[in-house]
Amino acid sequence: xxxxxxxxxxxxxxxxxxxxxxxxxxxxxxxxxxxxxxxxxxxxxxxxxxxxxxxxxxxxxxxxxxxxxxxxxxxxxxxxxxxxxxxxxxxxxxxxxxxxxxxxxxxxxxxxxxxxxxxxxxxxxxxxxxxxxxxxxxxxxxxxxxxxxxxxxxxxxxxxxxxxxxxxxxxxxxxxxxxxxxxxxxxxxxxxxxxxxxxxxxxxxxxxx
Numbered sequence: 001x002x003x004x005x006x007x008x009x010x011x012x013x014x015x016x017x018x019x020x021x022x023x024x025x026x027x028x029x030x031x032x033x034x035x036x037x038x039x040x041x042x043x044x045x046x047x048x049x050x051x052x053x054x055x056x057x058x059x060x061x062x063x064x065x066x067x068x069x070x071x072x073x074x075x076x077x078x079x080x081x082x083x084x085x086x087x088x089x090x091x092x093x094x095x096x097x098x099x100x101x102x103x104x105x106x107x108x109x110x111x112x113x114x115x116x117x118x119x120x121x122x123x124x125x126x127x128x129x130x131x132x133x134x135x136x137x138x139x140x141x142x143x144x145x146x147x148x149x150x151x152x153x154x155x156x157x158x159x160x161x162x163x164x165x166x167x168x169x170x171x172x173x174x175x176x177x178x179x180x181x182x183x184x185x186x187x188x189x190x191x192x193x194x195x196x197x198x199x200x201x202x203x204x205x206x207x208x209x
Contacts, residue, residue, distance in 0.1 A: 001116045002069045004157040012075075017049045020111055024194065025053050028109075028138045031183050032196030037061045038106035041130060043095045043123070044068070044113030048076030051090075054109055055083065062086075064100065066093030095123040103132040110139040114169075115147065118159040121172055128176050133201040137178050139194065141169055146191035166193030173197045 003011060010016060036059035045051050045065035054060045063083075067073050070092050077090055093099055095117050108127050117123045127137055144163035146152060164172070166186045170193070173180055177200045184195025 001118065001157065001159060003116070007156045008069075008072075011046055020049050021053060021057075024111060024140045025057050027140070027185065027194045028196065029057065031194075032107075032136045032138055034059045035107045035136070039064075039104070040107040040109060041065070041098070041100065041105045042109045042111070043098075043127070044111070044116070045076050045090065046072050046111075048079040048090075050109060050111040051076065051080060051088070055087075058107075060107070062088070064089040064091070064105070066091045066099075068092070068094060096126060098126045098130050100130045102129055103135075105130050105135060106132060107136045107138065110137070110141065112140050112142055114139070115142040115163070116158060118162065120162065120164065121176075124172055124176050124178070128178055128199060131178070131199040133199055135199045137173070137197045137199070139169075139197070141166075141193050143169070143186075143191055143193060146188075149191075166190055169193055170195070170197075 038060055039062045040054050040060040042050050042054060042063060042065040045067045051063055051065045054063050065076065073090055073092050080088055095113065096119055108131055114120050114123050131137060143166050145165065147158050147163055170180050170184060178197040179200050180195055180197040184193060186193050
């Protein structure tokens with residue numbers, strides 16, 4: 001689901017970029033470390049702030065970033081002109097049908113996108129599919145509790161069915177083979193969940209991870 005006009009304005013605000021850089025990226029690094037020299041995917045890149053963070057703070061060598069909204073991809077292209085084509089690929093895309101081969105990324109980043117996806121479990125399945133064994137999934141998500149608040153219901157547009165709590169999101173990752181364990185935190189009384197999971201290797205059991 002694309003952002004409505006109000007939420008798009010908020011996401012394009014410098015305050016949102018500050019939160020991504022100073023808050024979300026710090027937690028991501030604490031939970032998952034850097035990805036120096038590796039290949040990363042960003043789901044829902046917006047205007048490209050997260051992509052910059054993946055390059056600059058996490059040390060990715062290559063990033064493939066996509067967004068459902070062509071206008072946002074155009075903004076990201078203008079923002080990220082310093083990165084050559086061999087390091088950056090920007091496309092219009094859908095998190096439930098990622099255009100990439102199986103096990104083709106070392107890391108996937110989600111700066112608050114999956115709660116916009118009606119069939120969010122399918123998006124998780126796609127993320128697992130494109131992650132290599134041992135690859136990391138960095139996520140920050142908005143929970144059902146937050147989406148039920150007056151501000152979210154009145155100003156923004158989100159799917160109303162099949163939403164998740166923080167614990168339910170973690171449980172679904174684990175069910176699909178992305179192990180989080182205690183490597184996450186819930187913030188603002190459970191409105192947000194942030195953490196890093198790792199795709200289990202075929203021979204690795206959950207009890208071993």
